[in-house]
Amino acid sequence: MPNLQLTPLIDQLKLVALDNDYEKHFSLLTANLDGPSKFKVRAEVRRLTSPCARTLDLRKRVDGDCKRFDHRGRTHFLDEVARDIFERGLKQYNGVFTQDTYERIMQAENNYRVMYEHQKLAELEKNTDENVDSKNFRFELFKLGFYPYRDEERMNYTVEVVVEPDGGQPFRAVTNNISQGGLRVRVDRTQLSFASEQRVRVYFTGFAKEFTLDPNKPIDYVITNVKAANKRSYISLKRANENDNPEFDAFISRFISGYKRRYKINTDNTEIALINKAHEQFYLPRMTRLTLFLKAHTRELNCKYVLTTDNNEDALAHWYTETNELAIGSLLNKRRSQFMINRLKRNEPCELTILTFSISAKGKIHFYSALAEELEKTRLWDTFTAFAVKKSSFQAFRISLSPVDHAHAWRPQAVPQHINLPAREQPFSQDIQAALAEVDYLATLDNVTDLVKPLCAVNYNKEELAKLRAFVHPPSLPQRSQAVKLEFVDLRSEQRYQLRSRCRVKSGSIVRDGMVLDISNHGLRIQVDEPIPGDSRSEMRVTFSQLKQRYKNEPLADVNYQIVNSDEANTTFNLKLTEQSANQAPGQFLTRFIKEKRSQLPRIYENKSLKGFELGLRNLYCDAASAVPLFFYRSKRHEQYLGRVGIPQQVTDWSQLLQMPSRKISQSRLTSLLNEGTLFDYWTSWLTKADRKDAPLTTLLIFQLGWNEKSQRTINLTSFDTQTLSLDDVEHCVTQALLDGTIIAVNVELSRTGRPDSQFVEAEMQYLSAYAQHKVDRVEEQLESVIGVADSYSVSNLLMQSLQLSDSLRATAYERLRQWL
Structure with a gap:
């Protein structure tokens, strides 16, 4: 600018x-x-x-x-x-x-975002004058996919013991908790030196005073962890593998079974797992990214499954062929597949930008895609982008690849296996294990269309259009992909279904052949073979020519629809069934048709022979994810705040920033950037008025990182609404930061949440309520307070590539970022 x-x-x-x-x-x-x-x-x-x-x-x-x-x-x-x-x-x-x-x-001036910016500026000036400290809500970090499991019940119980390390002097301690195969003891001093896996012998002198237990017969344990707190040492122990003492095993089993109601079972792990899983269930249905589960086959990545959510179904809708088959797998041809796999093998970041669109002609849908690097190399960026951006199907993705660990596909519920619960999940069958074993990699496609659009050219040379054929996908699919949707609480009032069916439309005196792309009880999306020139009229008559061949007696000709919107090329239209009396019969038929064909329409892929298969894919995603979910709460006093942040397994600059130790950067500074100020007020004001069905609010964050005169780390934040994004503004922000520092760029997609999915955590909830109802009440209160969730992910590489910074400047920026982190 x-x-x-x-x-x-x-x-x-x-x-x-x-x-x-x-x-x-x-x-x-x-x-x-x-x-x-x-x-x-x-x-x-x-x-x-x-x-x-x-x-x-x-x-x-x-x-x-x-x-x-x-x-x-x-x-x-x-x-x-x-x-x-x-x-x-x-x-x-x-x-x-x-x-x-x-x-x-x-x-x-009456825009809520503008009003809040003015209000916050006034408040900041007032607070500066009056030296008033603002609120400071700290957010809690948790690890995605972390559900601590105990195969045995651990009872909180205090009893005297004597611990004798190998080659050391015995000392007195008291138990903190006890289980069949483990123990945690407390020592009232911290000057202890132990090594992991060191063996010790434990004499249960306290039990011997009350029960018929020999105080001189020790039980062998191995040290697993030592933690110091409040001038005390807490030593975690597990039974030695070769230790066999049936008499002691029987005693501990009877003791815990008889006293656990009195002394309470330690349910900390169950509470942690319950909270983590419940928050993930808020988050996963609101993801807009497309998650592909891939099998490596002869130097090519074949897409086996695509994870669908309420928020990504519109993006996925562009990838159905005229025969209702998913074609998204053809994005990863042999050359692209091998390039990405080789980067992973070299431990290099595997993150690319890919641009896509499709056209419909003569009853066929043709898909095009190109990596940003491919367009730069062939000098076809202007031609490709200027032509593609006018299509409603135009999409730009940040694609990243990561390997999966099959061992993490099955995660037992955080309740010991011997506890009988109605909601118990059983381990996967051999069929499910075999299906999941075919998944070698996970690819995530983050929709960054709004970030890329400002970079697209406006005009192109028509003589170069023929060169775009190099980017068309092959007519036959390299493999069949299946859409899989997790079983979340269904909160949609009317669902759209993928349907590819030929049609004919009339707009005034203009008649065009086209194709139905998707359908609902009262809605329709179509794509015509040739543009309808001039101003689109408010109504359009649709004849379902292909359906009419099968349903000859149904009123499927000249059905009146109202045009909701169209793309710039005037080839794709979103339509709504008008409320005319003549439309009652067509509307009733379409409702009946959807109901009867629901199992055949590719809205949700339900593989009933693979019970629990969706759960395996869900767990693999949580284990291989690189995105960071942010959870927003409303307190009893109606204060809104960012309360929890999920840290993924895959390390990115964004997740590293959130985990920076306090000795490197003040956590209060990072908290204030995200949990206070104009940006936070903008987010929370939108959440207050938003509905769960609303599309996510997308914001680009640019963290400017540097050092002050004392060589201390500094951090500042600039945010951009992607709907009004100016490339010049972003470029100015980035170039200023790179003068003597570096940046981390993050895309944030904020959504209003639905109600908690309690069915998924029913087992943990039942078990926890048996021993600690107060914890259940606490968890339920926390879950009811969640009002919004934001999906966030790093776009640092994409931004620096898009701004066409020199290789040397980008290398300098990456090196400074490595030093800063």
Whole structure:
């Protein structure tokens, strides 16, 4: 973005940008500017006056009553302020909805985000004057997929023992808890020196005073852990493998069984597992990323399964063929597969940017994809992006690859196996184990379309279009992929289903052949073979030509639909069934058709022969994930705060930053950046008004990392709303940070949560309630307080690649980041 001194000049030039004598005005007004400044002004004017392809929906975003506003086939929802800006923008720019009009609407004074920014700025100034400290909620870190399991019940019980280390002097201790195969003892001093796996003998002198137990007959144990706290040492012990003492085993078993109601079973591990699993169940259905489970086969990665959620079904919908088969696996051809696998073998980050789109022609859907590196090498970036970005199917992904560990596919519930519970999960059958064994790698595709769109070219050379054939996917699928959806609580009112079926549409006097892409009881999405020129009309009549061949007596001709929106190329339309009386019969048939064919329509892949298979895929994802979920709470006093952060197994710069030790960086500083200030108020104000069905709110965070004069680490944060993202603003932020520091860039996708999925944690809840109802109440209260979850992941590599920084500057930035972390 040009500096503030150039802003008045830009405001002048954008008013005449569409005039024939624009160049004359430009030369006159910029006569005193140097070359780079002229270039920036010209680029900014061009950006502001370019057509905007976004659909505005200001409901729950502004302080005003939003009403429908139709313009060129798009349905916007605007309040009076936004409508006035919109209409003035149309007059100013000859009927074109421009980027300038869009940004002025989003920056209106009644926008909640703008209001909160002003309010927070005023509060900061007030607090600075009055020297008032702000609130400081600390967030808790937990490890994704961590469900500590104990095969035995451990009872809290205190009794005197004597511990005799091998080759050392015996000392007195008391037990902290005890189980069939282990022990934890407390010693009231810390000057103890033990080694892991050191053997000790334990004499149960306290038991011998009350029970018929020989005090002179020791039991062999091995030290597993020593922890010092409050001037005491806590030593964890496990029974030596070769130690066989049936008399002692029988005594401990009877003792725990008889006294556990009185002295209470230690259920700390169950509580931890319950909280972690429940939070993951909040998070996993809200993911927008596509997760592919891959099998390595002859130097190529074959996509076996795709994990689906409520938030990623729209992205996955683009990848169904005309025969309702998933084609997303063809993204990873042999060359790309081998490149990614080789990077993993060299322990290098395996993260790439891939751009995709599809077109429909003569009853066939053709898919195209290209890596950013491939487009740069072939010099086809402008042609590919300018052509692709006009398609509604255009998507850009950050694709990363990681190996899976089959040992983590089965995770027992955090309840000892000998406890009989109705909700007990049994280990996987051989069929499920065999199916999961075919998965070698996990690939995640994070949708970064909003970050890449500003980089896309506007125009292209039509003579180069033929060269895009190099990026078309083969007509036959290399392998069949299956969509698998986890069994979460179903909170959707009306579900869309994938359906590929030929149709014919009429828009005024224009008739086009096309294809149905997906269908619901009252909705439809279609793609026509050729664009419908001119302004799209408000209604469209659809004839389901392929379905009508089978259902000849059903009212499937000229069904009236209302156009909700369309893509810029006028080839893809979202339609809603009108409420006309003539549509009652077609509507009833479509509802009946979906109900009857539900098992055949690829909305959810239910593999009933593999009971528990979805659970295995879920566990593999949690073990190999690289994203970081953020959980937002509302307290009893209605204070909102970021309370928990899930740390993944795969290490990224973002997860490392969150785990920085306090000796390197003040945790209160990081907490204040995420849990206070304008950004946090923007997030929480959106959560307050958002509905669970709303699309996620996406924010780009750029952490600017450096050192001060005392060589102490410094950290600052700049945030960007991806809907109003300006490449110039981002570039300025990054280049300033790289002058003497480095950056970490993070994409955050915030969603409102649904209700807790208690069914998934029923076993842990039942067991915990038997011994510690107060813990159950505490967990339930915590879960009821969760109002939002954000999926976050690093886009540092993508951002530096997108800004086309030199190799030397990027290398310097990575080295500084390594030193800073």
